[in-house]
Amino acid sequence: MKKTIAVLVSTAVFLACEPPPRTDLTRTTQVKSEAAFVTADEVSPTEEYVMVTTAVNMPLYVNHDQAAFRQWAEKMGVRASILGPAEWDVPAQIATLEQVIPTKPAGLLINGTDPGIAQAVNKAVAAGIPTVVYDSEIPNTRRHCFIGSNWYEMGRLQGERMAQLIGGKGKVACMGILGMENMEAGFRGFQDALKKHPGIDFIGKYDDKANVETAAKLAADLIAAHPDLAGIGGFDSNSGPGIALSVKESGKVGRVKITTVDAEPEHLRLVKEGVIDYLVGQKREVFTWLGAQLLFDMRHKTVALSADDARAGVVPIPSTISTGSIEIDRTNVDNFLSKTIRP
Amino acid sequence: MKTYLPYLKDRIVTLSLMIALLCVVMAAIYPDTFPTRENFSQILLNLSIDTIVAVGMMVLLIAGAFDLSVGSVVAFSGGLAGHLMYFYDVNFMVAIGAGLAGSLLIGWINGYLITRVGINPMIQTLAMMGIVRGFALMLSGAGIQNFPYEFIYIGQSKLLSLQAPIWYMLAVVLIFNYLVNNTVFFRRYYYIGGNEKAATLAGIRVERMKQWAFVLTALLAGIAGILLSSRLGAALSTSGRGLELRVITAVILGGASLSGGQGRIWGAFLGSAFMGLVNNALIIGRVSGYWQEVILGLILIAAVGLDQWLQKQSAVRTISEITPKAAKNELPV
Numbered sequence: 001m002k003k004t005i006a007v008l009v010s011t012a013v014f015l016a017c018e019p020p021p022r023t024d025l026t027r028t029t030q031v032k033s034e035a036a037f038v039t040a041d042e043v044s045p046t047e048e049y050v051m052v053t054t055a056v057n058m059p060l061y062v063n064h065d066q067a068a069f070r071q072w073a074e075k076m077g078v079r080a081s082i083l084g085p086a087e088w089d090v091p092a093q094i095a096t097l098e099q100v101i102p103t104k105p106a107g108l109l110i111n112g113t114d115p116g117i118a119q120a121v122n123k124a125v126a127a128g129i130p131t132v133v134y135d136s137e138i139p140n141t142r143r144h145c146f147i148g149s150n151w152y153e154m155g156r157l158q159g160e161r162m163a164q165l166i167g168g169k170g171k172v173a174c175m176g177i178l179g180m181e182n183m184e185a186g187f188r189g190f191q192d193a194l195k196k197h198p199g200i201d202f203i204g205k206y207d208d209k210a211n212v213e214t215a216a217k218l219a220a221d222l223i224a225a226h227p228d229l230a231g232i233g234g235f236d237s238n239s240g241p242g243i244a245l246s247v248k249e250s251g252k253v254g255r256v257k258i259t260t261v262d263a264e265p266e267h268l269r270l271v272k273e274g275v276i277d278y279l280v281g282q283k284r285e286v287f288t289w290l291g292a293q294l295l296f297d298m299r300h301k302t303v304a305l306s307a308d309d310a311r312a313g314v315v316p317i318p319s320t321i322s323t324g325s326i327e328i329d330r331t332n333v334d335n336f337l338s339k340t341i342r343p
Numbered sequence: 344m345k346t347y348l349p350y351l352k353d354r355i356v357t358l359s360l361m362i363a364l365l366c367v368v369m370a371a372i373y374p375d376t377f378p379t380r381e382n383f384s385q386i387l388l389n390l391s392i393d394t395i396v397a398v399g400m401m402v403l404l405i406a407g408a409f410d411l412s413v414g415s416v417v418a419f420s421g422g423l424a425g426h427l428m429y430f431y432d433v434n435f436m437v438a439i440g441a442g443l444a445g446s447l448l449i450g451w452i453n454g455y456l457i458t459r460v461g462i463n464p465m466i467q468t469l470a471m472m473g474i475v476r477g478f479a480l481m482l483s484g485a486g487i488q489n490f491p492y493e494f495i496y497i498g499q500s501k502l503l504s505l506q507a508p509i510w511y512m513l514a515v516v517l518i519f520n521y522l523v524n525n526t527v528f529f530r531r532y533y534y535i536g537g538n539e540k541a542a543t544l545a546g547i548r549v550e551r552m553k554q555w556a557f558v559l560t561a562l563l564a565g566i567a568g569i570l571l572s573s574r575l576g577a578a579l580s581t582s583g584r585g586l587e588l589r590v591i592t593a594v595i596l597g598g599a600s601l602s603g604g605q606g607r608i609w610g611a612f613l614g615s616a617f618m619g620l621v622n623n624a625l626i627i628g629r630v631s632g633y634w635q636e637v638i639l640g641l642i643l644i645a646a647v648g649l650d651q652w653l654q655k656q657s658a659v660r661t662i663s664e665i666t667p668k669a670a671k672n673e674l675p676v
Contacts, residue, residue, distance in 0.1 A: 017500045017501065017502050017507075018500060018501040018502070018504075019496055019500050020492075020495055020496060020499035020500055048629075050629075056631070056632030056633065057632065057633055081629040082631060082632065083626055083629065083631070083632060084632050085632060085635070086632050086633070086635060086636045087584060087585050088581060088584065089581065089584050089585055090579050090581045090582070091392075091571065091575070091579070091581075091582055091583075092585075094575065095389040095622075096626055098385050098388070098389065099382070099385050099386070099389070099622075099623055099626045099627070100626060102376065102379060102381040102382050102385065103376045103627060114486055114577075114579060114581065115486045115488055115577055116486055116488075116575045116576075116577035116579045118488070118576070118577070119575060119576050139488075140488060140489075178480055178580075179480045179483060179484060179486070179579075179580035179581065180581075181486055184484065207480070
């Protein structure tokens, strides 16, 4: 009798379950909106645009993305909120995003930290919130727009410059955060560029956990293990300063070439000193400013393609914008060092 | 006030009151966004993974130990299952079984090295945290997606409009609450945590029991990892980062003691729920991420401080009640 009841209850529970939709998530594109996105005629001072990221305290984000986003909001007379976990914690970013969606902000500017946030991005779109993914593309989403960098291309640029710097031969390593989609794409681009030079021996990619001390320790170990090391590539904001520290301490400035990402004041200073040879930076202020502006334009129907784009299922902003990269070396670093005004 | 002190010294009661108070205040300040079904459903969904792990951690803390590798196990179990399904087309049930078996093995190794070899639990589980995170990175790489629909179903289906992980969490809490309250096996953990030597003298096989507690904790972390991967539709190598500290905080808030012998399963649930609610309140209140860690830390200190104060008040009251009776020879002293 107990078994029968258990089977009946289990069957009832199974039948009562609402299955997840069988959606085709194999493409990333703007699609005809199932739920019309929210629009407004008037700009209100309470109108709120929310930036959701992870590692919200990371200096790179604070100094570039968040500063540009706040300045944009001030100029437009709207509210800007910046939310997300303090640590690099993608599930916590997803949880933040999912809790922001029911509060129906005017627009969501989401840092494309990991492909795992795809479903949360789709939830925002389904809730009718104008949604822009910035920095790195998230495959399998229905985001209204992606604006940011192509990390594979950034890696390729680094690899090509590294090959040029070391004369097409020697041992090369790279470091960054292993497991992150955008950095793995960068590693691939770096390695693909090096493969064109048979004289280059790629000795591996290492996880510096976006930490200066870890990057310095890794670089020191690499230099100790490979006295003939020709170059190291860096893929997160702290890789460059960490590698530079060890190269300086081992007295190998100029003999171990350094290429890395980002253009923070410390990176620029190290280029000026001749410790770092090449930087490939992102146009972070550009993509956060423009991303927020696209959200605003979408909400306020700045450019209309039909009588009512939201109802017609037309997204009146670009689908994908690549903001490209900034290349910095000793020939142009002074222009960046003397820069004082941000957008 | 004094009349209510005996009740207020119970962490379950104080936590429930704090949760109720927080809800009332938030509902008053944000009537449009906080007290909604959608928001509460989201809060429960977000705390479900932490709570499942917290239940295992509560059992372990009752026994007087803790495990810092649970966050890595969460990433590992989902990563292993995802890897097998994506790269080897393994049936989803087999992949889940492999993820759980791997988690069990990690728990068994932790338990064996701590109880039989005598390695300090903090050192052992800290080392295991790094090792397992490394395996999770190798398995998940830059993240694995496009899982079979049957796997997605486990974490994304809904019952009564509540997503499946909420129901799994409730099932785990109810089952373990029953087991810890009603079975001799689990009641022994209180004796072990309260006084390990006395428990040994009483004939309890302490080493074996503790090893089982590590296995159980890792298994629950493995289940949480599978659920998280299914819910997200992705296996992420970054999953579970910092989860161990969140869970230990929730369990301590819920009445466990680092010295062992105390705590209840409902406490683990309420501790997680309180932290989930605070997190939700900070997001709805648009409190910057810069402040969230500070506020969560202050809340933990305040909650434990309040508890200590109530315990002291209760002890003072008990002594003041007993002393006059003793003076009148009404009580044997």
